[in-house]
Amino acid sequence: MELSGGDGEGTAKRARLSSGDAAAPAGEDRLSALPDDVLALILLRLRTPEAARTSVLSRRWRRVWALLPELCVPTAPEPHRFRDALDAHEVPLRSLVVCAGGAAPESMAIWLPAAARRVSGDLTLVNFDPGKDGEEEAEAAKLSALELPCFEKATSISLFLGFRGLAMPPASAGVFARLTEIYLSHVRFHGPCALGDAVSSPRCPCLQRLTVDDSRGLGILTVSSESLLRMELKNLRGLWQVNVVAPALLELTVIHCFCNDDTQPVANISAPQLLSLEWRDAYDPSSVRLGKMAHLRLLGVSFYFVYGHDGLSQNHSCLSLLQRFEAIETLFLTLAYTREIENYQYLMEDMTVLPDITFLCLVVISSGHVFGASSFHVLRLCSRIRRLTLLFAAPTGSEAQTVCPSGCICDQPGEWENEELSLSHLEEFEIRDLKGSEHEVAFVKRFFSWATVLKQMKVTFHFKIPEIKAKELYQMFQSLSRPGMCMTFYIYRKFRKVVYVPEG
Secondary structure: OOOOOOOHHHHHHHHHHHOOOOOOOOOOOOHHHOOHHHHHHHHOOOOHHHHHHHHHOOHHHOOOHHHOOEEEEOOOOOHHHHHHHHHHOOOOEEEEEEEOOOOOHHHHHHHHHHHHHHEEEEEEEEOOOOOOOHHHHHHHHOOOEEEOOOOOOOOEEEEEEEEEEEEOOOHHHOOOOOOOEEEEEEEEEEOOOOHHHHHOOOOOOOOOEEEEEEEEOOOEEEEEOOOOOEEEEEEEEOOOEEEEEOOOOOEEEEEOOOOOOOOOOEEEEEOOOOOEEEEEOOOOOOOEEOOOOOOOOEEEEEEEEOEEOOOOHHHHHHHHHHOOOOEEEEEEEEEEOOOOOOOOEEOHHHOOOOOEEEEEEEEEEOOOOOOHHHHHHHHHHOOOOOEEEEEEOOOOOOOOOOOOOOOOHHHOOOOOOOOOOOOOOOOEEEEEEEOOOHHHHHHHHHHHHHOOOOOEEEEEEOOOOOHHHHHHHHHHHHHHOOOOOEEEEEEEEOOEEEEOOOOO
16 A cells, blocks of 8 residues: 655655664654654554544644554544544545444434445444343334445445344445445344345345344345355344345355244245255245255254154254255254253154265254263264264353253163164264263263274363363273274363363
8 A cells, every 4th residue: 555655854854764874863753754654554553542642743643544544443433523534534444443332323324424435345333332231222223223325335344233223225325336245233124225125236246245143124035146155144033034046155044033933934045056054944845945956065954852842843844954855965953952851752753864964063952961862863864974073062041061850751762872873984073062971971982882983083172171070081082992093182271272181
């Protein structure tokens, strides 16, 4: 980036410095003698408010901060002064980050058009109010909405709005000509212009990634894009229909969007090049049409509840989607136990077939129950796998290790501890978040008798595991190892995962 130099005084000082005058007068401002582009690099190391304050040092510094290509505003700006500062900024902004601190849409609307004129790279706007909880913010959001101006030169837009209203710009506002990524979180959509119209190819001809997370007011989403490669829809309360025509789309994720039991989910997906599909949501083959996915390699499905009432809709959706595919390279499947299962039925026998798969990632949310029978059931249905990842997860919002009561029904179905199973193709096995509970250890010991040709094994201990427990498990695994098997262990040190080898 070439930036203009300073005034005549600065030029004279640079000449003296370059002449090798080592005996410069005491108190000479050598810093101000540096070129503008060098000073801008120095100010980039400061936060934006501190960089702006350097403008009071002298006439030489008055405009240097306005040459910064990146601005980060960590506290809510005064809207009119911020608008004027953006208009006075002299170079395109490759990054603008603003923490608006719960500002009203009317306040942000004062300076956002100026930002649209200046940003040529990434815009990030965070507008959560630390003094309000989610419900209070949601109520405030119903009062008004921010109309997003058209950022014709921006390449990325990320908005976190605390459930404040957002209206997409009408077609007359222009085209997001260079935009490649949009991330919208905690948004309440308003206005006649639908999100799908704004992000489709006529308005966003270069868009490659679209993410909408934990937002409201989006009932129907229709996207037609020639450039879109990745699309994620997560926790969209009120959504009931999704239509996607995206011939280049490679990854599609839909999680917890169709949550209304009274409304049948409707989807029409045309993505013939799709490689990865995560559909952890309601699925009904009569209304959710996924089209031909001849290149699909990865499939992720909803939780499957091991215990529950007969005819559980969640399980029905999961099984219906699994049955759609005869073969898939990678499958992500989650077995979930609720804490209270005493009055429920064992539902694993409803799962009679799985696609022919190579790699299985099996997530187990045991809630303290014995999970061996359900996991054995799954492995028996996909005994030709070559790779297996077993992840022990905690129930949502809980890290507590629960223990089921004595005599719990979870230990009754089947005699999996004694049944034979041949995983004769399995060569790689990974365990994540191992806590070392009695049920986990029992399953792993039994597993070694099934996987007779295992070559590689990785174990990552849970980040809260005590050192003495990790050492005990390490020694147990070493005792189970066979000649030619490579084992690697990982543990968290100050929240950083490192290779684990116990002392001694």
